[in-house]
Amino acid sequence: MRIGRNSIVPILTPATAWFGLFFALPIAAMVVVSFWMVENYKLVPTFTLTNYAKLAQPLYLSIIARTFAIATIVTILAALIGYPVAYYLAQRLKRLRIFVLTLIVLPLWTSYLVRSFAWMLVLGTSGALNWFLQGIGVTDEPVRWFLYSEFAVIVALVHIYLPFFILPVFAVLDKLDHRLLEASTDLGAGPWTTFWTITLPLSRPGISTGCLLVFIPAAGSYVSPELLGGPSVLMIGSVIAQQFGLVFEFAFGSALALTLMMGILIVALGLLRIGMVQGLK
């Protein structure tokens, strides 16, 4: 029996109310505020475009560009590292798969902040990595660019968001009909051809979801770049936080936040497009 269209409305009411109150309303408020002015730390409801004009300054343009570049690199690395893991888990592992899946999900149980701090201990000048490299004699003095650099931010973000890529790809590959692979082999394809022509195209929905789940939080990340990036690696999340928390530029902060949202939305739509495979229901 199917639940009728009308009877589902009361069930959805709490979700709609929650969503409207805590998502749609604040966003609408931000849109309005982003066209206002701030005078003497107070919002003045006068229509202006200055907040958006300010975004075009080289300083902010470079921060926006860096944010999207870092998020893109993190997403690509997570995909390159995560795909083989998901493939191995889904196609090869039988008995240990629950165990390994648990290992992959386990870091998510610890705080995001703790994991960022942990990377400081690993990457610092007296950190584990430098200690190891000096120990085996690769360098004489500690490598300085490990920490407070784009490198540190990227390493930490890949580590933090990797499970979000692995899980959706695993879900898709796990459901992949192995008879399709046999049919491909039967028709004369080698393992690599089968991978490129069958497995990879059919895992596109998972890859697309995985990339979305990595890209969105990576582009909006705040804690990791603050802790690991240092003052030179400023990402848009930190700037937004400063506008609201330090300088009380609510109007400009709103404009920045909305710009970030629009940018993420465009990337997300592109990723969703990649995830749509014609012929799949």
Add this chain to the structure above:
Amino acid sequence: MTIVSGKIEPMGTMAAEQSLIEIDHVRKSFGVHTAIDEVSLALGEGHFVTLLGPSGCGKTTLLRMIGGLETPDSGSIRIAGMPVASFSPIDRPTRMVFQSYALFPHMTVEKNVAYGLQRRRMPDAEIKVKVAAQLEMVGLSEKAKSYPSELSGGQQQRVALARALVTKPRVLLLDEPLAALDLKLRQRMQAELKSLQRSAAITFVYVTHDQHEALGLSDCVVVMEKGRVAQSGAPAEIYHRPANRYVAEFVGDISVLDGTVRDTADGHARIETPAGMFTASSPPVQPGNKVHAIIRPEGVRIAAAGGDGTTGTNTLRATVETATFRGADMLVEFRGPADIRIQTSIASTAPEAAAIIPGQAITLELPAAALWLIPAERNSNASESSP
């Protein structure tokens, strides 16, 4: 062999011909489960061979081994004299049609069919021509640009066939290809498959658990039981001259008289049963052997309405137990002396049909040509295979 009542074709003479597929003492286990146990078979070129048996009898495993998708634990499978494992993926002379069709969902019909040709590095123009011709042949030219999910089950089945056939295999392996289709469509596809096999002159190895499909389509039926070959031969031989009770019951209904062989003479034997002496057709048997005399429903004749007629040879008196009207015919169950049960079908338009009333006594004739002896063994595990 004995040709009975003119309806039975000569026995399959596989062994005399050049065999295309030679299966030699093949074994295959999955863990503790033995899927294939010492199977040897020779399958002739251009034949429609059916592997018939219930689920779990090993028929699909055997098919997959012929196709190189599984490797035997021991023994060998050769196609045209070459071990299956020695072929490169492109040279392998077999192609498989999977039960669920296994069409690539993200490719159009056209691209699915072109897949095998592309692997053979054929020029695009040539691929185009061949794909178009193959789709024309299966009647799907208009669906070339459709995706498999947009097609009906029967159409998907045709695409699967086209995809396999376009690469010109010598052997087509079909794993219950019609199982997912409804009855009407299945019957139409059966006819199409048969004519396709004839016109393309390809050897078909066809796996099914449906005995009607097996008997109707094949030149040779291989009945399998628990990983072994219970019997192989022409459909009529399997049906009328089963090697054992398992085969007899799997391919159709039988009535059974238990008895003992008294004497034998050129392909016939006289047996003593609780219902009297009967003459039956028989494989070589010795006097004193315990046997089952079996008869198919359509072999039983009604000698006289009323059970008091003179009892001639091979007759017995029985009373009608139940009569089930089935449209074209009536299925009638009789109870004879010593609680013997005899099943027969009578055309519903036949004059005798009127006399079939439960409780009515009737004289039945079990013609010697239709009565066949099989060894008496309740569990026919140690069934012999007839090569």
